[in-house]
Each structure stands twice: as structure tokens, then as C-alpha cells.
Amino acid sequence: MQLRNSSARYGLVSVLLHWLVAVAVFGLFALGFWMVGLDYYSSWYKRAPDIHKSIGILLFLLMLGRLVWRFVSPPPAALPEHDRLTRLGATLGHGLLYLGLFGVMISGYLISTADGRGIGVFGWFEVPALVSGLPEQEDIAGHIHKYLAWGLVIFAVIHALAALKHHFLDRDTTLVRMLGR
Template sequence: MPTTPTAPSHLRNIERWGALSQAFHWLIVIGILTMAIIGLTMVDMPSSPDKVRMFALHKSIGLTILVLVTLRLAWRLYAGSPPDVPMPRWQHLAANLSHVGLYVLLFAVPLSGWVMNSAAGFPLWWFGLFRVPALVGKDHDFHETMEDVHELLFWALILLVLVHAGAALYHHLFQRDATLARMLPRGWIRDSEAAEDVRHG
């Protein structure tokens, strides 16, 4: 697994993720939760203008998440990341694999939705402000396939997000390390003794 590039000296933060990284992280989390609620609600709604608006909102938020994830990854490649929290090698490997999986799915879910919408032949607008170009031509059969793919990717993302969140809580509550604390603003939760070791070790 390649190591993250070292940040320029003026960007390094050895204690925790920086404010911009934290902002990207939590905005994406909020976006995913909102998308899940809207997505699971709108499919059971009867055909109506409200359902059309919900679909439009779902698509706009999906595009926003795609932009945020792109910016988040670009910033991480530029600014680097804090040193790894001490943990067993298998946990480092699992964490790295889960992060890669999250990035892949955070790109794949909105992109598959974009392709699905394009194949349906529907116009795609970002919050009604401007129209987003189609990625593929109208194709009913391909749309049906992408609908299944989009749903499968969505549930895979939700599962991995739950695993990721559970691991962070496990590390905070039982491992007593800084995994969760350093993705939150300073003082939101008390750092453990292990977190102090990361800072001063």
C-alpha cells in the first residue's frame, strides 16, 4: 500500500486531521446520510410533483458528494495525513483497505446514478442552477442494468460506512486511541492517554 505523500511543512498537523480535511469528511458523511434517507423514502412515494422534486434533490446531492470526494482526495494527496495511530498490523491493513473501498464507492455510487439518469434520457440539473451533460445516450435496457448496479453499490457503501464508523467507535471506546478524536475539532471529545502518546511519542 503506497504511503500518503508527506505534506509541505506549513501544512503538516501531526496531532490530528486539519480543519479542511475534517470539513470534507463530515460534509460527505452528512451527504451520505441525507442521500440514504431521501433515496429510501422516494422509491415508495406515489407519482407526484413531490416525488419528482425528491428525485431531483437526490441527484443534486449525489453530484455534490462527487465533487466533495474529488476535492477531499485531491487535498489529501496534497496536504498528506497524520501519522498512523499505533495498532496491530492487521488493523492497519483493514483500515487501509476500508479507506480505499470507501473512496471507490464514493465515486462509483454517484457516477452510476449519473450514468443511469443519462441512459433514462432525463435532463440532469444541479439544484436547478445548471444542466449537467449526459454521460451516455438514452438506452432503456442499459438504464435497467444501471439501476440494479446503482442500488447494489449504494448498499455496499452503506455497509462499509457502518463498518468504518463502528471501527472508529471501537478504537475510541475500547482501544482508547486517537482514531476518532483527531477527526473532530479539538476539545469535542477527550483525548485518551494513547492519543497523548501519538502527540508526544
């Protein structure tokens, strides 16, 4: 498999970025869902949010890299058998996924830095608190983070179902291209 995208298929870098982001999003959602139910006396009460924040920051960096990669190696052209509405839906859907991802990550950053402290990333480096002290920053960003995370996961499931529909009902190569074949 080639590293870069071709006019007909995705390359290894795009495929790996896609699936790494997918695993991270669902893993972060599961971790976040689980950790909000922890009580103060749980041994994971501090550790789980630290892991969640660290992976979230790494995902943000990965997504920035993914955006750069889209310019370096543009995605393959739409399949000729897709009508205009399908192509428009795919473009809008991918755009919403990107917006949702960045919205969730930015709101998570705003929750974590509301008190003026930076975010440590696995002890490797710290992301400074550039925005803090806004009125009700933590609460508002928390609500946004929660609802965007739910929306993102639901939309990602719809995205996966659309890929399966293309594969099994339409019998086109949409899913096969993203699997790197």
C-alpha cells in the same frame, strides 16, 4: 485548529470534508429509500429525484475536491500503537469507501442520463449526458446503484463502529483525530 493536516492530526478542511460526505451519504440514502416508494401522484414524485440528483452531483464534486486535498495535505501517519494488520485494514477500508462512493455516484449518473438528458443541479448548472443509450443502461445502472448504496451505508456503519471500538475499547486517539482534537 489548523486548516491542513499535521503528522499527528487532521486539519479543519479534512474534518469538514469527512463529515459533510458522511451527512450527504446518509441523507441521500434516506432520501433515495423514501423516494422509490412515491407514487406518480405524489407532489414529491419529480422534486425528490431532482434534489437527490443535485446533491449527488455536488457530492461528486466534493469528493473530487477531497481527493485533491489528500494530495495537498496528506493524512496523518498511522498511530504507532496500531499493528500492521490494523493499518492494512484501515487502508483497505478507506479505499473501499472511496470506490463505493464513486461507484454509487457514477451509477446514479448513468441512471439519470440514460435517456440522453443532462442533470440539472438546483438550476445552477447542468451536467451533460456524456454516456447514454447503452443497452438497458437505466436498469443495469439502477441495480448497481441500489446495491452499492446499501453496501456503502452498511460499510460506513462498520467504519463508524470501528472508530468507536478504537475510542472505547482500545482507548486510542483514532476517533479524536477525526473530530479535530
